[in-house]
Every structure is written in C-alpha cells, then in structure tokens.
Amino acid sequence: MSRMVEVKDVSKSFDGTLAVNAVNLVLNRGEFLTIVGPSGCGKTTLLRMIAGFEVPSAGEIRINNDRVESIPPYRRSIGMVFQKLALFPHMTAAQNVAYPLKMRRFEPAQIPSLVDKYLQLVQLGDYAGRYPHELSGGQQQRVAIARALSFSPDLLLLDEPLSALDKKLREEMQLEFRRIQQELGVTTINVTHDQREALVMSDRIAVMNEGVVQQDGTPVDMYRNPENRFVANFIGMTSLFEGTVCATGDGVVSVKSGNVLLQARSNDKVLPVNTRVDCAIRAEQIRIVEDASVYDNSVFGTIEHRIFEGDRIVYTVHVEDLGGARLHLFDHDPVSHKEYPANERVRLGWNARDLFAFQAPQSN
C-alpha cells in the first residue's frame, strides 16, 4: 500500500506552550484514521497543520510524497469538513458543492454532472436548490461532505463535524460517513473526542493526550491491548487502582493491591518485582459471581450505586480489600433479570488476561 500522509516529528507551539509534541503518523491510501483524545490534547492543531491552516514549528508533513508545510491550503488537495460545517449561507446546496470545482478550474461543462453525482452520493439529489438554512442538521452535514469530496481530493479531513448532532443522528451519520468513505476509497483523517465514534468508524485509531500520540492501532487492538493507563482509561469504561508487582511470570504478573494478590497481564513488558503499577479493568470483564473458582481473581465488595440503562445495569462496587477502589461493572441477565440492591455484599470475579498492569509513571 502506498503512503498518502506522513507526519514526521511534527511539533507546534503557541506562545511557548507545546500543543503538538513530536508527533509521528503514517496513513496509507484509502485508510480511515481517527485521532481521538480529550479537548486540548492537540488533535485539532495537528489536523489544521495537515490542512495548511497552521504551520508546524518543527517537523515534516508529506502528502502524496510531497512536502507541504509551506504550501497554502488552496494549493493542497484536501477536502475538509469543519466542526461548524462552514457552509456558504448565500449559496444553494448545489452552488456549495460546485464552489471547489470552480475554484480549482474544472472544465465548466463538467461541473453540473459532478455536482449532481456528489449530491446523489449523499442522498440529497432533490435538495440541490435549497439554501443551507432551509436544510436540516443532517442534510447540512451531507452538503458539507459532498462539498469536501466533489473535487476528488487526495485526503479528506473531518474536524469533529458530528459533535453538534444529537445522539441518534450522530450514530446514523457515523455510518453514513463510513459508507461514503468506503465507496470512494478516499483517505480520511477524522478528529473526535468521542471514543465510540472512533471505534465505529475507523480502520485505525490514534489516541492523543497532551500533544503526544499515546498509541496508534486498529480499533480492536486499541481496545484489547492498550499500551498505557491513559489509553486503557480513555477507551471503554475502565476502573483503575494501584498495586505493586510481587512475582513475574510469562506474560503474567502477580500484583499486590491493598491486601489481595491478583493475577494480571503485563502486556509483554518486563515488570520487575516491586515495580509500582496501575491496574486497569473494563466494566464488561468483571462478573458478579457465586462460585469464584472459574476466575483467576476474586474479591468481595459492597454495591454503592446502581444505574439502570435499559439494556444493561451499571454497578459501582466499593472494594475495601483493594485499598478502597471503586470498580464499575456491567451486569445483565436477560433470562433471570436478577438485580442487586445497593449495599449488598457481592463477590466479583475476573480473569488475569483482562486485568492490565501498566508501570506507574516514575514521578509518582
């Protein structure tokens, strides 16, 4: 596969503050990458540097093998969908979609058929003559994406365009964006703070925090094999607690936390005895059990909160033995509909391969 985008040691500082810190990313032709992270993590700055609206303080950006740092946005072959869409309010849907074709000097005879093609692609064929304010939120999204794609750019950039939509429409548009992206095979970088969106839409995810890419991999990989505490905590519903390594084996470590001994997965990293670690476990991996013998780890705790979410119940369990840690877990039995009331003492069980142990930061 050929490389479409290459970001090499790119940094950006604003007034001495490092917003993006030596980021490296490679994107192959046709791939859909989502950069996900909390607000202020530098993801939008990185996207704007790729688009050409910001100039990197250091590093190289290559698109289609050409260095682009000093090339203005209008000379790059990039379609971008903005967070607030930025449709031209004085132009109809069709005029919006035609705008990049005109500016990029497409053959005038070609333009109407291209506009038509892309409005059909986003299922807005009948709305060509409508102005943005005459369209619904979802329809405006579609115009924005048709406008960003009509000139067949090398690269499509999405700057949280779905964040303003309500949940249902957002989930619908996630699938729609993905369908269009796959239909055209356009290389895409999406930026979001929504981990679910990242998992649903992407071929690959890069998790960013404090200007640094924490981990970069497929959604399944990111979810099942997080490399550090931040990634484990950011993706999925995760409970964290501290411990100390007291024995190490082949891929498995024994961790003492509070006054219990737990079996955890060391993620192929060597964790010597007495290393302080952060343990992380996902809510769906913890079970409320009667018989602990089938699980590698088992603790007793008291139910603190119970949140009924319809398809599942989220329990927060206070575990005195784990140094007072609070563990979140999902529970749902579609047959018995068994529920546990607050303050009930329960036994929890989970397996060693689902408990991640990460070396705690040195400063602590």
Place this chain on the structure above:
Amino acid sequence: MQRNQIIRTRLGWTLLDGVERLVSALWPARFKGSVGRVLLLPAVLLIGILVIGLGYMIEYSFHELDLSTYRLKDEYSLVNYAVIADRPVYMRVLNRTLLAALIVSVTTVFLAFPYAYMLVRTRSALTRKFLLIALFLPFFIGQVVRAYGWLIILGKQGLINSLLEGLGLPTLNLIYNYPSVIFGLIQYMLPFAILLIVPAVAAISEDVELASEGLGANWISTFRYIVLPLARPGLIGAFVVVFTLTLTDFAMPEILGGGTTDFIASAIYDSFFQLSNAGLGAALSMILVMIGSVIVAAIFYLAGTGTLGVREQSR
C-alpha cells in the same frame, strides 16, 4: 461579617420580591405581550411629529411669497417649483450635491471596509484597541469643530502653507473648493460607515473563509465570492447612510466651501433665512426629500430586501 452578608442578601431578595409584586400589581401578566409595543411608542411619536412637519412643508411649497407683505399667499400654485426649474443656479447646486454624495459614499465605503475587516479579524488586542479608539475619537469632536480644524491645517495661513512658505515654495489654495469639501465629508463619514460595516463582517464566520481557502480559493477569490457577498447588507447600509447624510449636509460645504460650493441644504437655509421665502425653501426641501427617497428606494429595490440584514437570519 458573614452574618452581615447574609442579612444583606436576604434584604436584597425581600426588596426584589417587593418590586416584582408591585410591578405585577401595576402591570398584570395578561398585558405582557404589549410591553414591546408600549416601548415602541416614543419612537413612533417622534416619527409622527416628523411626518406632521413634512406635511406642513408640502403645504408651504405650494404657496407663492407675496412680496408686498412678505407672507405666503393663500392660493395654491406651482410658482416655487417653476422658479427652481427656471433658475440654472438651483440645477447646478443640485447636481453638485448629488455628485458629491456619490463620490463621498463610494469612496467612504471603499475606505471603511478594510478598516472594519481588520477591526473584526485582527488577533492582536493592541491593534483592535487602537482601531476602536481611532474610530470613536472623531465622534467626540463635532462636525463644525472638525471643519474648523481643517481650516487651521489647510487654510491660507494654515499649517501646510506656512510649511511650504518656510521651504520657499509657493502657497496652495487648499480650501474653499470642491475637493476640500469632498475631503472633509469623507473624513466625517468614515466612522459612520465603519460602524455600519463592522457587524456585517463580524457575522461572517471565520470558518467560512477558511473553508473557502481549503476548497481551493486564494484570498482574492475568497474575498470576491464569499466575504463581499456576505458583507453586502452592511456595505449597502453604509452606502445609503453616507449618501443621505452627504446629500443633506450643511456644515462642511458651508465652512470648507466658504460659499463657493453650496450644497442644496445651504440653498434651503438661504431661502428660509436670507430670502425669508418659506415657500421656496419648502419646495427645495421637497425636491431634496423626493430625490433622496427615490434613490434609496431604488437601491433597496435593486439590492433586494436583504439590505441592512433585516430579514430572517440565515445561519
């Protein structure tokens, strides 16, 4: 300290509750819908009085001055209008005024736009502060004072001419001519135009300009196809305001023109107070009102109802 604060807060709440109760007693909730209309009343009254005045002017303009009594005759006639059509001086003054209004409004809008754009878009707080102060300072100085200021600078013994004299160069006639009046008017109108254009530029989202650039437009195209059309209501509003203000201006041609370049307002003033001919003055006023209204109406018609941003807001 803490106790005092609590007592004061309680007292504040009690007072507010009292005021609210009083208001609701005086103004029952079912009248609420009419609050807006009641607040509109002063403005409506003011315009109403203006309309009455205009009615009197129309009436005056159809009565000839009786030179034996120096009062308007009772019978209706078109004599005043005939006099205006008959004397070339009025046509000349009218043409001069219209031409000045056109030059001044085009130039002013042209100069005001970059200023307004910069004011809205600059990232430097210092630049914005400077531009704002420079914008509002002239409002504290009246038109007459400013015109005299120009006399001091441009006059026969003014700053520039003394400088030229000092350098051994011949002095120049910088005032009491048409260009100096135009110059003074542009300088006077500029802040008005900027103030009218600023909201229009501020309403253009910066993302829209970035989007245009990302879609392949350089800044010239972005300006032409995106910024200009979106700022149009403000530009037309500024044009109309500057045009009508210039059309009816009195002080600048009077002071900087020094009687050589009278505008129609000077002619109206002279008719009323020099010739004591209220009929003629009223007729001239009517012509001015007519011309102004027709031109403004034509601009609004040609530019569509979208002018001045008074229409349903497109997001």
